[in-house]
Amino acid sequence: MANIKSARKAARQAVKRRAQDASLRTQLSSAVKNVKKAIAAGDKAKAAAALERSRAVIDRIAAKGVVHRNHAARQKSRLAQAIKAMA
Numbered sequence: 857m858a859n860i861k862s863a864r865k866a867a868r869q870a871v872k873r874r875a876q877d878a879s880l881r882t883q884l885s886s887a888v889k890n891v892k893k894a895i896a897a898g899d900k901a902k903a904a905a906a907l908e909r910s911r912a913v914i915d916r917i918a919a920k921g922v923v924h925r926n927h928a929a930r931q932k933s934r935l936a937q938a939i940k941a942m943a
Contacts, residue, residue: 880922887913891935900942907935 858864887910894903911932918928 877922880917880920883913884917884923888931888935892938895935895938895942898942900939903939903942907932907939910935 858867891903891906891910894906897903914928914932917923918925
């Protein structure tokens, strides 16, 4: 445990930040999972709508720095490719 007052405060803040980041990562994976479910169902219009909703979530989480912006871009790209490949 930290002995200096500022280090104790930093440790407390880190715990809160970790909890918030974990929550945001869960939102991210849920958004991606919803799009993948729509793709698996075979409904292209529904999948495209789910992608638009998840894009906002992915962008917001990347903007906060929870995940790297390239990671977010890669996820959006792969989901869009999967929807485009649907017949």
